[in-house]
Amino acid sequence: MSIIAIKALVKDYDVNGIAVNAVRGIDMTIDKGEFTAIAGPSGSGKTTLLNIVGGLDYPTSGSVVVGDRDLSGMSSSELSDMRLNNIGFIFQAYNLIPVLSALENVEYILLLQGVSKKERQDRAREILIEVGLEKEISRLPKDMSGGQQQRVAVARAIVSEPEIILADEPTANLDQKTGANLLDLMHELNRKKNITFLFSTHDSMVMERAERLIQLSDGMIASDEKRR
Amino acid sequence: MKGRNDYLLEPKLAWRNVWKNKRRTVLTLLTIVVGCGMIIFMNAIATGGHEQMITDAVEINTGHIQIHEKGFWENQSIDYAFVPDDDLLKMLSTDERIAAITKRVNAGALLSFGNNTYAAMVQAVDPEYEKKVTVIHEKILEGGRYLNVSDRTGIVVGKVLAKNLGVAVGDEVSMISQGFDGSIAADNLTIVGLFDTGNPELDQALVIMPLARAMETFTMMGYINSIAVRLKSVDDMPSVRSDIMKRTDAEEIEVMGWDGLMPELVQFIIMDDAGAYITDFILLMIVAFGILNTIQMSVYERIREFGVMLAIGTRPSQVRTMILYESVFISLIGIALGLLLGSAVSYYFSIHPIDYSDYAEEMKVWGMSTLLFPARITALNLWVTSLFILVLAFVFSFFPAQRASKLRPIEAIRHL
Ligand SMILES: Nc1ncnc2c1ncn2[C@@H]1O[C@H](COP(=O)(O)OP(=O)(O)O)[C@@H](O)[C@H]1O
Numbered sequence: 001m002s003i004i005a006i007k008a009l010v011k012d013y014d015v016n017g018i019a020v021n022a023v024r025g026i027d028m029t030i031d032k033g034e035f036t037a038i039a040g041p042s043g044s045g046k047t048t049l050l051n052i053v054g055g056l057d058y059p060t061s062g063s064v065v066v067g068d069r070d071l072s073g074m075s076s077s078e079l080s081d082m083r084l085n086n087i088g089f090i091f092q093a094y095n096l097i098p099v100l101s102a103l104e105n106v107e108y109i110l111l112l113q114g115v116s117k118k119e120r121q122d123r124a125r126e127i128l129i130e131v132g133l134e135k136e137i138s139r140l141p142k143d144m145s146g147g148q149q150q151r152v153a154v155a156r157a158i159v160s161e162p163e164i165i166l167a168d169e170p171t172a173n174l175d176q177k178t179g180a181n182l183l184d185l186m187h188e189l190n191r192k193k194n195i196t197f198l199f200s201t202h203d204s205m206v207m208e209r210a211e212r213l214i215q216l217s218d219g220m221i222a223s224d225e226k227r228r
Numbered sequence: 229m230k231g232r233n234d235y236l237l238e239p240k241l242a243w244r245n246v247w248k249n250k251r252r253t254v255l256t257l258l259t260i261v262v263g264c265g266m267i268i269f270m271n272a273i274a275t276g277g278h279e280q281m282i283t284d285a286v287e288i289n290t291g292h293i294q295i296h297e298k299g300f301w302e303n304q305s306i307d308y309a310f311v312p313d314d315d316l317l318k319m320l321s322t323d324e325r326i327a328a329i330t331k332r333v334n335a336g337a338l339l340s341f342g343n344n345t346y347a348a349m350v351q352a353v354d355p356e357y358e359k360k361v362t363v364i365h366e367k368i369l370e371g372g373r374y375l376n377v378s379d380r381t382g383i384v385v386g387k388v389l390a391k392n393l394g395v396a397v398g399d400e401v402s403m404i405s406q407g408f409d410g411s412i413a414a415d416n417l418t419i420v421g422l423f424d425t426g427n428p429e430l431d432q433a434l435v436i437m438p439l440a441r442a443m444e445t446f447t448m449m450g451y452i453n454s455i456a457v458r459l460k461s462v463d464d465m466p467s468v469r470s471d472i473m474k475r476t477d478a479e480e481i482e483v484m485g486w487d488g489l490m491p492e493l494v495q496f497i498i499m500d501d502a503g504a505y506i507t508d509f510i511l512l513m514i515v516a517f518g519i520l521n522t523i524q525m526s527v528y529e530r531i532r533e534f535g536v537m538l539a540i541g542t543r544p545s546q547v548r549t550m551i552l553y554e555s556v557f558i559s560l561i562g563i564a565l566g567l568l569l570g571s572a573v574s575y576y577f578s579i580h581p582i583d584y585s586d587y588a589e590e591m592k593v594w595g596m597s598t599l600l601f602p603a604r605i606t607a608l609n610l611w612v613t614s615l616f617i618l619v620l621a622f623v624f625s626f627f628p629a630q631r632a633s634k635l636r637p638i639e640a641i642r643h644l
């Protein structure tokens with residue numbers, strides 16, 4: 001059963017009266033539990049695609065269904081609720097709230113969801129241990145390395161067990177080895193919790209680790225292959 | 229769903245954000261503390277100074293309240309005289325709020341000594357009672373004395389009038405005026421003392437003579453021109469005045485408070501207050517723009533952070549609330565410290581009033597006899613100042629907060 005269904009998706013940006021075609025007709029479906037990479041050169045439309053799937057941007061035409069929700073009919077506050085409860089986000093960098101510790105950053109999502117304090121702290125601590133940050137639990141973002149910060153972001157994205165995790169170039173600011181470790185961690189969580197991951201990259205090391213690789217070029221799908 | 233309703237979330241984040249940039253927060257606090265302190269102190273000096281001016285003016289001659297026959301104050305003529313009834317006198321002598329009363333005859337007169345003749349205001353009093361209402365007896369210059377009960381023809385006069393006439397203590401002057409019955413009133417009076425009140429009008433015209441003698445000289449037949457009332461507290465003036473009015477016939481008797489007796493003083497206080505309000509306003513604006521600047525800087529620096537918060541499901545209203553809390557927290561701390569500073573400085577100046585004695589001559593030009601200006605802190609001053617700063621902080625932070633909450637997450641995240 002598909003968890004993301006995209007049909008005839010088009011996104012044009014208006015730049016000073018000139019239309020920029022960021023996405024030019026994409027059809028694809030992603031099934032629950034997939035570990036999919038969207039690859040392609042800079043400007044090929046990866047970020048645009050992920051933003052639309054995540055309800056952060058509206059398509060020009062076409063339809064996007066996430067879970068059983070057709071995003072085209074949703075208000076901005078419904079989209080905000082969906083982002084809180086059904087989607088986990090990992091951005092390229094500076095994901096975290098600077099004044100909150102690792103534990104509090106992870107708790108933050110649960111706090112917004114109204115989870116009780118005790119349960120919040122237990123779950124956040126547990127997930128931080130799972131991503132290997134037991135010792136960093138009470139550190140502030142500024143006192144952690146880039147790789148550790150991204151792990152906290154992964155923990156925050158996954159702690160509420162969303163349907164999908166969207167990650168836009170999560171390794172772009174990390175060195176090769178740290179990036180590979182982060183991806184291995186994501187893959188492990190994907191298998192263990194059966195959570196769908198959709199991430200973008202232009203790094204071949206990351207592409208190698210994907211189970212499915214969708215190549216974009218000029219806002220269209222150039223290739224789509226299952227690796228495993 | 230219970231979600232999104234953790235009311236402690238925004239204040240907690242706000243509190244930490246306030247202390248994230250300590251330097252900026254401390255500078256903002258300094259602006260608020262100094263601004264708030266200065267406003268409180270300035271208002272305290274104005275309140276204390278005005279009260280002192282009222283007290284001084286009331287004590288020198290007018291009293292807090294005067295009772296006349298209707299029309300006396302406007303015409304200042306001996307013809308407007310009355311006989312107070314027993315009911316009124318009983319009330320005046322038993323009312324707890326009243327410290328003392330004094331009966332007076334007031335007449336315009338010409339005073340002559342040798343070839344010099346000057347216009348004067350004669351105020352005839354019973355020294356025993358007058359001393360409990362006014363303080364002229366404390367302003368007698370060396371070499372003279374105030375009237376006492378055994379004086380028949382003794383008078384005390386202002387030092388400027390004495391200088392103009394060329395008289396000294398012991399000299400006899402002749403006075404000519406008109407009596408209550410329309411006859412000529414003339415008398416020879418002996419100067420027993422000179423006074424220096426600091427009030428130019430009094431020092432160059434006032435003559436104080438014994439009431440008993442004036443009754444004969446002016447043919448008063450038991451009538452008087454005024455009763456001056458001194459209260460224990462200036463605050464009771466309106467209520468005592470209205471109580472007296474209830475016992476008198478408004479068609480015949482006028483009951484005037486110090487404000488009606490000294491409209492120039494009221495005018496001065498209003499003008500002075502207006503000046504203080506302008507300064508208050510400028511200080512409030514400095515404080516408000518200090519807060520605005522801080523909030524704007526801190527919002528601008530955190531655009532990306534707000535983008536992430538909004539992207540992961542934080543409600544725009546939560547972002548706005550958080551920023552408003554930041555502003556309110558900074559303001560509350562600033563106000564608390566500002567209240568302390570303002571009260572401490574005001575307290576010092578309530579014990580050590582600002583002293584203008586060195587400028588006594590300049591002050592006289594303005595008709596001011598008050599030389600010591602103590603500060604007085606009132607609850608109203610503290611409340612109004614605090615509330616103004618708090619409300620301004622809220623209003624001035626609302627727009628940056630609103631802008632932050634309306635950010636589009638994808639654009640905000642791209643922002644550096
Ligand atoms: N907000 C925007 N306004 C105008 N053009 C945009 C905007 N976002 C993206 N684009 C354009 O859309 C195209 C796709 O961009 P993007 O989705 O960011 O690609 P990628 O993430 O693969 O680098 C690019 O040509 C880019 O310049």
Ligand SMILES: [Mg+2]
Nearest residue numbers: 046047048168
């Ligand atoms: Mg991109």
